[in-house]
Amino acid sequence: MSAELFERLSHELARPRFHDWLRPEPVLANEDGVEIRLPIRSDMSGEREGAFVHGGIVAALVDLAGYAAVACTTGRQAPTVSLQVTYLRPAGGSELLAVATVRREGRRFAHADIEITSAGEVVALGRGLFSFTEVPQ
């Protein structure tokens, strides 16, 4: 079961062309949600010199983690309708970890909460609303 979900997560992360550059990695998938790792590179920086990741990279990670959590736990495709990101601290270190949890799966949309941590410290909180492309009768 968990192996099947992990397979699905790997598949979802490999699909978008943008991920060829971003390179998010699957860590874990279960019926509650997913964990995704993003190794930090200097070309993701928000500054010319310096270790902090661009806020847009963090937002992209929030988006893709919420999307993947919904896709994996529900088995249904659901594009992002709305996204909220709160930046708590500058995001540095060698990698970011995104933990995305589905808070509710309805017939027509799903809600996910996302936490981004770096070296054990929460650096950003996210929340997303995802709308299923196909709705059961």
Added chain:
Amino acid sequence: MSAELFERLSHELARPRFHDWLRPEPVLANEDGVEIRLPIRSDMSGEREGAFVHGGIVAALVDLAGYAAVACTTGRQAPTVSLQVTYLRPAGGSELLAVATVRREGRRFAHADIEITSAGEVVALGRGLFSFTEVPQ
């Protein structure tokens, strides 16, 4: 004056390392805000094949456009504290245009609204809260 603001916008857009890959371009800067163009490339896609930009790219554009609007119109640095993105339509075409307007500049915060259009159609709405690193006495 406007030339000075455009200069500042160009400078802000050139600074982050991430922008070497993303390549947002300055279009216009005045006392209300800024306009930024993002040429769409296939390596920004949210799919393996297909023309639609990854939602994370749109979120990154919302973030950087709001940030640039605050930096240019106020002359002060202000990292993003909170970001909201609403996806109205799939974002396709050859380029995205971001129009970012500062809605309020306070002593400690600034608020910006961002609209992302593609071929004249609004594809996403954004709203950001930015906190000044230095507060006047």
Added chain:
Amino acid sequence: MSAELFERLSHELARPRFHDWLRPEPVLANEDGVEIRLPIRSDMSGEREGAFVHGGIVAALVDLAGYAAVACTTGRQAPTVSLQVTYLRPAGGSELLAVATVRREGRRFAHADIEITSAGEVVALGRGLFSFTEVPQ
């Protein structure tokens, strides 16, 4: 036409029991959205003494104005799914004016932007996502 929309707005504002206490008043309704006035009373205050409206009242006004804009312009019922409120200034004076504009009507969702002004000054910005209870085949 506009008279019909104004009638619908009046009807929507009269329906909820909560509005018997809150007492929002219809000002204008057209195909873009609605305007609603909220006379400020001392029992709406966020302080024991003092003129500023409780943030929860402002949030409620954002919610009901967005909802009414969607109901009036589309003729369809759509409960609030997600709400965002940015407080720009303390909300005082004798009344608040809410201007709610539908930014997009889809098959399943509608999006509305809401501005709250007091004495001509914008005191809060809102954004809402509303999900139609009935979806056309």
Added chain:
Amino acid sequence: MSAELFERLSHELARPRFHDWLRPEPVLANEDGVEIRLPIRSDMSGEREGAFVHGGIVAALVDLAGYAAVACTTGRQAPTVSLQVTYLRPAGGSELLAVATVRREGRRFAHADIEITSAGEVVALGRGLFSFTEVPQ
């Protein structure tokens, strides 16, 4: 300690004039946050007949619970700057329970997450940003 925090929560909830009508009740306060109960009355309804609470009441509860969590755990006043509410289910039953947790206290602002439950089921999620009126040197 906890008694002192509970006293502070009771004091905060009693202060706003609006709460004379809304009547939120203190349940618990500790160093992480607060719990607040809102008995549901028919005059809070979003319909003419029917048991579901108006979305504006839920938003007001999210606002005041986040505010109270910040005030109690930090001992500092911090007006709401930004609020996000996600409605997961219609909010019915005899009372709502708000659990508000401070996610980060900075020098200039604090972030709180809020969950609203009814009969053990989560009916709404909230997130708020609160800005301290006084900043330590």
